[in-house]
Amino acid sequence: MADVGVNGFFSTKRLGYNPSTHRSTSLGLSVMVLFSDHHVPTSRCPFCENEMDGAANVEGGRGPIPGDFTICIHCAQPLIFLAGLQLGKPKPGEFEAVCRIHKKFGIKMRATIAIIRNLDRKRRSS
Ligand SMILES: [Zn+2]
DSSP states (O other): OOOTTOOEEEEEOOTTOOHHHHTTSOHHHHHHHHTOOEEEEEEEOTTTOOEEEEEEETTSOSOOOTTOEEEETTTOOEEEEOGGGOEEOOOTTHHHHHHHHSHHHHHHHHHHHHHHHHHHHHHHHO
């Protein structure tokens, strides 16, 4: 099955990025923030309430559109872009179902979740 049209993202705070304050965090997180190259309207994660205004396409392509999935860089929860690119909670099982159908999408999104969780662990332990 082709994966045409299925793009995954992760969400970050884009305009708040400050290299001097990020120097102490891991290189990986800084790189992820820098790659958040699509500016989206400011929206709060419905799980952790952190504000974000950036989105990075895990494929390195287009910007997000309503219906695309994204991963919160703060809490690693799968989110969905709603109308106006506001961040919403996916319906129960919705993200997992898309991951099952679109294998490449699923692998990249699960890898992104694992990377964010790993960075978070390092942040907490340092
Ligand atoms: Zn969150």
